[in-house]
Amino acid sequence: MNYAVVSSSLHPDSRSRILARMASGLLQENGHAVDLIDAGDLELPVSDGHSAWKHHHSMDIQDRIGGADGIILAMGIHNYGSSATAKNIVELGARGWNDKVVGLLCAAGGVRGYMGVMHLANSLMLDFHSLIIPRIVYATADDFDGDEIASTEVAKRVGELIEQFVNVSIRLHESNG
Numbered sequence: 001m002n003y004a005v006v007s008s009s010l011h012p013d014s015r016s017r018i019l020a021r022m023a024s025g026l027l028q029e030n031g032h033a034v035d036l037i038d039a040g041d042l043e044l045p046v047s048d049g050h051s052a053w054k055h056h057h058s059m060d061i062q063d064r065i066g067g068a069d070g071i072i073l074a075m076g077i078h079n080y081g082s083s084a085t086a087k088n089i090v091e092l093g094a095r096g097w098n099d100k101v102v103g104l105l106c107a108a109g110g111v112r113g114y115m116g117v118m119h120l121a122n123s124l125m126l127d128f129h130s131l132i133i134p135r136i137v138y139a140t141a142d143d144f145d146g147d148e149i150a151s152t153e154v155a156k157r158v159g160e161l162i163e164q165f166v167n168v169s170i171r172l173h174e175s176n177g
């Protein structure tokens with residue numbers, strides 16, 4: 001299977017990027033191809049509902065997401081919701097998200113924003129008919145030690161998400177012929 005793992009944070013020491021890297025490593029260990037898309041490597045325009053969709057980096061995202069059998073999206077929680085950069089990637093990725101299996105990884109400062117990702121999940125389901133894996137990972141600052149995941153519970157949850165993500169996407173792939 002060919003998967004895309006999108007790290008949407010622009011922070012140089014992003015914690016959601018650590019989650020994304022773990023997810024990517026697990027997929028590769030299981031023999032899958034992974035396209036790791038780091039927003040920090042791209043100069044994405046701000047979504048304007050107009051010409052930004054035609055920007056070459058937006059079209060690159062659309063192609064890479066659109067060509068994947070499933071997508072893991074990693075993000076920070078900002079203002080009790082998904083970060084603007086994650087939302088921007090969903091908007092710029094446009095129809096590339098159509099009918100994809102999607103797994104979500106969140107890094108946050110504290111525990112209170114744990115439902116903050118749901119508006120983005122709803123939007124992916126309603127707009128793009130994404131199949132969201134109901135094993136959303138939510139980690140806080142205490143779950144990390146430098147650039148490592150310190151919490152065995154969070155590491156376990158990333159593993160459970162990836163296991164379900166792969167199972168569901170393979171079955172969907174098979175049923176679509």
Ligand SMILES: Cc1cc2nc3c(=O)[nH]c(=O)nc-3n(C[C@H](O)[C@H](O)[C@H](O)COP(=O)(O)O)c2cc1C
Nearest residue numbers: 009011014015016076077078079080108109110113
């Ligand atoms: C502008 C801004 C707003 C934030 N808002 C919240 C918030 O509402 N709830 C929360 O738990 N953490 C909040 N945080 C903390 C981030 O979620 C935390 O730093 C997380 O690690 C960000 O993800 P990243 O490290 O991948 O960039 C905020 C951080 C910033 C910069």
